[in-house]
Amino acid sequence: MYNIKCLNPISPLGMELFSDNYQVIDDAACANAILVRSASMHDMELGENLDAIARAGAGVNNIPLEKCAEKGIVVFNTPGANANGVKEAVLAGLLMSARDFIGGVNWVQSVREDPDVAKLVEKGKKKFAGTEIKDKKIGVIGLGAIGVLVANACNRLGMEVYGYDPFISVQAAWNLSRDIRHINNLDDIYAKCDYITVHVPLLPSTEKMLNAQAFEKMKEGVVILNFARDLLVDEDALSGAIASGKVRKYVTDFPNARTANMENVIAIPHLGASTEESEDNCAMMAVRELRDFIENGNITHSVNYPDCSMGVCSCAGRIAVNHRNIPNMIAQLTSVCAADGVNITDMINKSKGDWAYTMLDLAAPVTPKMVEDIRRIDGIVKVRVIK
Numbered sequence: 001m002y003n004i005k006c007l008n009p010i011s012p013l014g015m016e017l018f019s020d021n022y023q024v025i026d027d028a029a030c031a032n033a034i035l036v037r038s039a040s041m042h043d044m045e046l047g048e049n050l051d052a053i054a055r056a057g058a059g060v061n062n063i064p065l066e067k068c069a070e071k072g073i074v075v076f077n078t079p080g081a082n083a084n085g086v087k088e089a090v091l092a093g094l095l096m097s098a099r100d101f102i103g104g105v106n107w108v109q110s111v112r113e114d115p116d117v118a119k120l121v122e123k124g125k126k127k128f129a130g131t132e133i134k135d136k137k138i139g140v141i142g143l144g145a146i147g148v149l150v151a152n153a154c155n156r157l158g159m160e161v162y163g164y165d166p167f168i169s170v171q172a173a174w175n176l177s178r179d180i181r182h183i184n185n186l187d188d189i190y191a192k193c194d195y196i197t198v199h200v201p202l203l204p205s206t207e208k209m210l211n212a213q214a215f216e217k218m219k220e221g222v223v224i225l226n227f228a229r230d231l232l233v234d235e236d237a238l239s240g241a242i243a244s245g246k247v248r249k250y251v252t253d254f255p256n257a258r259t260a261n262m263e264n265v266i267a268i269p270h271l272g273a274s275t276e277e278s279e280d281n282c283a284m285m286a287v288r289e290l291r292d293f294i295e296n297g298n299i300t301h302s303v304n305y306p307d308c309s310m311g312v313c314s315c316a317g318r319i320a321v322n323h324r325n326i327p328n329m330i331a332q333l334t335s336v337c338a339a340d341g342v343n344i345t346d347m348i349n350k351s352k353g354d355w356a357y358t359m360l361d362l363a364a365p366v367t368p369k370m371v372e373d374i375r376r377i378d379g380i381v382k383v384r385v386i387k
């Protein structure tokens with residue numbers, strides 16, 4: 001029986017994909033795997049039996065990835081599974097920043113009991129007039145699962161779209177409309193665009209990427225949309241840019257004590273991925289990833305270990321080993337099998353940065369002695385007997 005702990009509510013459509021060999025438990029310390037959305041895991045004790053964490057969503061800045069890697073805990077996410085939900089939220093944010101629907105709707109609420117409300121509406125509506133987004137220029141920073149959908153949708157709405165992503169994947173490039181203008185220097189986006197939307201992960205290299213220097217280069221009255229993470233924006237600089245009128249509106253899905261109290265901020269309570277469809281997609285993908293990892297040892301969509309697959313486990317014995325990406329590991333692993341006179345029928349080894357993962361399919365069942373001998377090798381952080 002495998003123990004699963006959910007740190008956030010996870011869609012039942014995902015949870016139903018667990019077989020009878022899995023049970024949901026309350027105590028995270030006893031979990032073999034954890035399912036999480038945005039709950040912060042940075043201060044959490046990671047239990048001795050914890051083999052995997054699946055983030056039902058995209059951003060993994062709430063998970064201590066390196067600490068997990070050191071303990072041989074594989075962290076997964078669900079790339080693209082909530083991208084359409086976020087794209088639609090961005091479009092809503094874009095339209096709300098161009099037209100004062102929020103101010104107008106709130107005003108109607110305030111006069112709704114007046115018997116002359118219909119007349120008042122016609123008289124008062126000019127206060128809430130806005131602009132159209134057609135023919136306006138939008139810069140999309142980060143052309144991953146979400147950025148590509150946003151760029152293509154804005155293009156279809158008649159906007160002039162500028163896209164920037166120095167690390168764009170081949171898949172994303174294929175999916176991008178040929179009408180999107182490819183930008184190699186962010187300054188071009190800052191100089192040209194009426195709207196700028198960010199869709200990059202929060203990393204040390206992207207933290208506060210929208211800072212005073214960036215605002216300085218932007219057009220007067222620019223609108224910033226942030227459906228990625230609050231810390232991508234330097235909020236001291238943002239406050240100044242709003243006060244001076246440089247930034248006309250800041251639309252954020254990540255309000256905090258600072259931005260929620262700023263003028264001209266449209267603060268949305270992190271609703272980007274909160275749709276039935278996105279929640280179902282993320283949960284189903286996360287549970288499938290966990291099951292394939294637990295039952296077969298295969299890794300798909302990990303953010304701290306390499307993707308690695310040997311298909312369904314049908315051999316006499318399969319052993320999965322998380323280890324440091326250092327020389328001589330494979331020789332030492334195969335020597336253990338040789339010493340026990342066990343034939344290796346198949347094997348795979350993959351690495352990602354400082355970490356590597358090896359699976360060995362054996363002609364005989366794995367013995368406790370083999371596991372112990374492998375654990376003793378310097379650089380090994382986890383050994384799992386899959387079968």
Ligand SMILES: NC(=O)c1ccc[n+]([C@@H]2O[C@H](COP(=O)([O-])OP(=O)(O)OC[C@H]3O[C@@H](n4cnc5c(N)ncnc54)[C@H](O)[C@@H]3O)[C@@H](O)[C@H]2O)c1
Pocket residue numbers: 057058059060079080082083086141142143144145146147164165166167168169172199200201202205206227228229253270271272273274
């Ligand atoms: N509001 C929400 O509910 C919600 C939902 C999903 C994701 N997100 C956030 O959005 C982010 C993006 O999600 P995604 O699914 O598109 O991820 P993704 O991994 O598919 O795309 C991220 C893209 O950013 C690019 N990138 C990285 N550093 C960059 C840089 N310095 N400049 C330009 N591009 C850079 C990468 O090359 C990649 O193409 C997530 O990391 C998460 O923080 C928010």
Ligand SMILES: O=C(O)[C@H](O)COP(=O)(O)O
Pocket residue numbers: 037038056057058059060082270272273274
């Ligand atoms: O990174 C993500 O996938 C989003 O921020 C969604 O977060 P949520 O699962 O808490 O809605």
